[in-house]
Amino acid sequence: MTSSPPSTVGARDAYAAAAILGCSVDLIGHCAGCRVYVHRYGRGGAPLCPSCQLQLEELRGAGRAGAPKG
Numbered sequence: 001m002t003s004s005p006p007s008t009v010g011a012r013d014a015y016a017a018a019a020i021l022g023c024s025v026d027l028i029g030h031c032a033g034c035r036v037y038v039h040r041y042g043r044g045g046a047p048l049c050p051s052c053q054l055q056l057e058e059l060r061g062a063g064r065a066g067a068p069k070g
């Protein structure tokens, strides 16, 4: 729980990001939140980078009082 996944913030392209994340370049995509490279597709992929996932979880945890609902 204390270990954080590698960040691709400094990655110059999808190939560099794939090398950092240890997955195929075919599985690399952009984070839906901040547009950094993430392991987005395939097994173990996620549309958000670890940083944005954390923010989303915090928002969910804090948003129960006033979630916008139309």
Ligand SMILES: [Zn+2]
Residues within 6 Å of the ligand: 031, 032, 033, 034, 035, 036, 048, 049, 050, 051, 052, 053
């Ligand atoms: Zn992000």
